[in-house]
Structures are given as structure tokens and as C-alpha cells.
Amino acid sequence: MKLTDSIIKAAKPKNKRYNLPDGKGLVLWVQPDGQKVWRIRYDFNEKEKMLSLGFYPAVSLAAARREHTRFKELLAQGIDPSENRKEEKQQAAIAAANSFESVARLWWNHWKHDKTERHADYTIRRMEADIFPVIGHKPVNEITVAQFIAMVRKVESRGALDIAKRVLTTCGQVMRYAVAHGLAERNPAADIKPSDVLKPAKKTNHKRLSEKELPELLRKIDGYNGQPLTRLALQLMALTFVRTGELIGARWDEINLDKKEWRIPAERMKMRSPHIVPLSQQAITLLEEIHKLAADDVLLFPSERRDGKSMSNNTILYALYRLGYHGRMTGHGFRGVASTILHEQQFNHDHIELQLAHTQRDAVSAAYNHALYLEPRAHMMQQWADYLDKQRVGAEVIPFKAA
Missing domain, CATH: 3.30.160.390 (Integrase, DNA-binding domain)
Structure with a gap:
């Protein structure tokens, strides 16, 4: 029955x-x-x-x-x-070992060694959010161009065009790793570029103020009534015009007040090259004030949570919002303001570019390195600090000479 x-x-x-x-x-x-x-x-x-x-x-x-x-x-x-079941299990195990997620994690462990912890963490989190849920389970040797396109367009559809481009770039790097290690025969992601499948993005500059608006901003920063470290961070950013991430991650062992230098190691720089910031007397005074607060013996600008991390990028941005500059100024904007004014004051272009730690674009600039032209750069940074002082008090500003 x-x-x-x-x-x-x-x-x-x-x-x-x-x-x-x-x-x-x-x-x-x-x-x-x-x-x-x-x-x-x-x-x-x-x-x-x-x-x-x-x-x-x-x-x-x-x-x-x-x-x-x-x-x-x-x-x-x-x-x-019975034998068929064993073979199926073996094939499943092989497929799992050669899945895109498995290979991507192998690639990430290989790739991350010369990257900052923050950049490496961001990359793996981005894969976990946008890549693995879509193609992570697929055997790396069976993924098609159409599947990559569908995935990045899904990211683009939520308005994250820049992330969609990065997703495609990351997939290409993973697939190159797979080919190099005999896990895939070819890299289908190499057949397409972001511009082939994604909408073009309108180029926008970082929001920044004009030279005429600078004095009011400097005075508002001086009168900022929020956390003292936030005010000091804004003041130091104006004097040094480093990137926001380079500022908030500053460590005391990078600062040498006797030599009047701030040496930022390569792993903390966007361009992966060490960077020297000559310190003006005004910057040294600020650093001494920061040190008196003794908020942390490692970081200049620790998180208020005292969790071993630095303050966030948003701390700088939201402080500017509180001062009335929402949509008008960002932390990065200090770099643009400094570059514009220093060029107008006829300082040497290469010295300015070196101090901004920009990527080198030609053979002449490529011959420079982070430690060259320190004396004229130090002179330029002191002149810049003096210029900001005059702007702050509203005195008549006489253009200074680069020489």
C-alpha cells in the first residue's frame, strides 16, 4: 500500500x-x-x-x-x-570555491596590502552590498558581459552613478586576478567601459567660496561655538589646505614642531606618496593649542566617542553648515580657494601643485617628489598664513610677491 x-x-x-x-x-x-x-x-x-x-x-x-x-x-x-551524488557534491564544492565571491575575497586579500584600512574596508563593503548579492554565487568562469551590465545598471538606477562605475572597475580587477590564477579563461568585464553602458555624469567642482567671501568665513570659523577641536580643525585646514581625510586622520608622530613640518605617510595620502606640509608660525600656534587639549595621545582629532577612530568627514562639513555655508563650501573647497589665490599671486605653479599633493601630469612634474622645493614651499605657506590673517581682520590686502 x-x-x-x-x-x-x-x-x-x-x-x-x-x-x-x-x-x-x-x-x-x-x-x-x-x-x-x-x-x-x-x-x-x-x-x-x-x-x-x-x-x-x-x-x-x-x-x-x-x-x-x-x-x-x-x-x-x-x-x-550513489556515485552520481558524490560527483554532484564535488562539482558543487568546486563551483563554490570558484564562485565570484570566493575569488573576489581572494583578490581583496591580495590587493589590500598597500591600501589604507579605510579604503580596503570600503571596497569589501561595496562588494558585499552591490556585487555579491547579484553575481557572488555564480562560477567565475561562467559570468557574462550581460550579467555585469545588468548589475551596474541596477546600481545606476538608484542614482549612484559613481558607485556603478567603481563596481564595474572592481569586477574587472577581480576577473583579471581570476585569469592570472587560472580560475577563469578570460575577463568579460574588459570588453566594456563604464562610458559604454552608463549615462555620462555632469562634471561638478567642489563647492567653494570666492576670494571676496573668504574674510567672513575666516571670522565665522574663529567664532564657532561648537566643539573646540572642530574649530581648530577648520582653522588648520584653512592654513594647510590638505584633504579632509588627511586632516582628520593626523597623528602626533607625524608632526615635528622643531622642523616646522607635518609629514603625512604614503598610506594616508590619496596619491600613495608621502607628503610634507611646511608649517607656518600660525599653524604651529594652532597645533600647540590642540596639544593643550590633550584629547588623545595618538590622534590630533579623535572621535568624540573615544573609540580609537578620528572625527568623521561630516564633522567638518556639518560645522560649515552650522556657519551658514550649506551648499556653498566644503572642506575640499579650501584647496580650491588656496590654489586660485596662490596662482593669482604668481607663486610657482609646480610648487602649488606639489603642496596640493596632486597627481603629476607631465614628465617635468613627474621628476619632482614630496621633499623637493621645501624652502620655497615653506615661504609660500608662511605667506599664505599671513595673507589669511590680513583677510581675517579686514585690513587692506596688498598682493604679496612669490619671490
Whole structure:
């Protein structure tokens, strides 16, 4: 008699295991502990064999019958269901090991060594958010161009065009790693560029003020009534015009007040090259004031949570918002203001570019390095600090000479 769910549910455990047959080799074992296990008996090469299908009710009666039918079809083809199952498990294991996510994590561990912890963490979190849920499970050797395109367009559809471009770039790096290590035959992501599949983005400059608006901003910063460290961070940013991330991550062991230098290591710089910031007397005075607060013995600008991290980028941005500069000025804007004014005052272009730590664009600039032209750069930074002082007090500003 064929089994039914009612018969199975009514079957009670006994002192010894007993069987409930469903016919043609499919049976349900009822164990003394009450567990019910599906089994298939079959003959292969004149040997009797048995294969487990799992526990009831996790494997339903209908599911057990379907699997039984599939096994009978394998037998009809001369295939041992037990050996077939082993091969399927092996193939699944290989596919899992060569999945895009597995290979991507291998690539990330290889790639991250010369990157900042922050950049490396951002990259893996971006993959976990936008890449792995879509193609992470797919064998790396089977991913197509169309699948990459569909994925980045999905990111683009939520308005994250820049992230969509980075996602495609990251996928290309992972696939190159896969090809280099014999895990894939080719890199389909190399067949397309972001501009081929994504909408062009309008180029926008970082928001910044004009020279005429600078005096009011400087005075408002001096009168900032929020956290003292935030005010000092804004003042130091105006004097040094470093990037926001370079400022908030500043460490005391990078500062040498005797030499009047702030040496930022390569791993904290966007361009992965060490950078020297000559310190004006005004900057040194600020640093001494920061040190008196003794907020942290490692970081100049620690998080208020005292969790070993620095203050966030948003601390600078929101402070500017509080001062009335929402949509008008950002931390990065200090760099643009400094570059414009220093060029107008006819300081040497290469000295300005070196002090901004911009990527080098030509053979002449490429010959420079972070430690060259320190004397004229130090002179320029002192002149810049003096210029800001005059702007702050509203005195008539006489253009200074670069020489």
C-alpha cells in the first residue's frame, strides 16, 4: 500500500527501527528516537545498495518520490545514483570555491596590502552590498558581459552613478586576478567601459567660496561655538589646505614642531606618496593649542566617542553648515580657494601643485617628489598664513610677491 502523510504522521516509534515501504525500493525508516528517514534500496552491478534522501518532514513524501523517480532514471542510463551524488557534491564544492565571491575575497586579500584600512574596508563593503548579492554565487568562469551590465545598471538606477562605475572597475580587477590564477579563461568585464553602458555624469567642482567671501568665513570659523577641536580643525585646514581625510586622520608622530613640518605617510595620502606640509608660525600656534587639549595621545582629532577612530568627514562639513555655508563650501573647497589665490599671486605653479599633493601630469612634474622645493614651499605657506590673517581682520590686502 502506498504511503500517505496521514500514515506517516501516525507512525509511532518502537523499541526497534521499522520500515514503512512506499514501493519499488522507497522506504521510510522510523527510528526508536522518533526520527523518520527516507531510504532508497536499489541494485547496481548485481550489488544491493542503499541511499539516504533525508529526514521527514523536511523532505516531504512528494519530494522523496520525485527524487526516487530521478534515481530510477539514472539507473536506466547505467549510472549509479550513489556515485552520481558524490560527483554532484564535488562539482558543487568546486563551483563554490570558484564562485565570484570566493575569488573576489581572494583578490581583496591580495590587493589590500598597500591600501589604507579605510579604503580596503570600503571596497569589501561595496562588494558585499552591490556585487555579491547579484553575481557572488555564480562560477567565475561562467559570468557574462550581460550579467555585469545588468548589475551596474541596477546600481545606476538608484542614482549612484559613481558607485556603478567603481563596481564595474572592481569586477574587472577581480576577473583579471581570476585569469592570472587560472580560475577563469578570460575577463568579460574588459570588453566594456563604464562610458559604454552608463549615462555620462555632469562634471561638478567642489563647492567653494570666492576670494571676496573668504574674510567672513575666516571670522565665522574663529567664532564657532561648537566643539573646540572642530574649530581648530577648520582653522588648520584653512592654513594647510590638505584633504579632509588627511586632516582628520593626523597623528602626533607625524608632526615635528622643531622642523616646522607635518609629514603625512604614503598610506594616508590619496596619491600613495608621502607628503610634507611646511608649517607656518600660525599653524604651529594652532597645533600647540590642540596639544593643550590633550584629547588623545595618538590622534590630533579623535572621535568624540573615544573609540580609537578620528572625527568623521561630516564633522567638518556639518560645522560649515552650522556657519551658514550649506551648499556653498566644503572642506575640499579650501584647496580650491588656496590654489586660485596662490596662482593669482604668481607663486610657482609646480610648487602649488606639489603642496596640493596632486597627481603629476607631465614628465617635468613627474621628476619632482614630496621633499623637493621645501624652502620655497615653506615661504609660500608662511605667506599664505599671513595673507589669511590680513583677510581675517579686514585690513587692506596688498598682493604679496612669490619671490
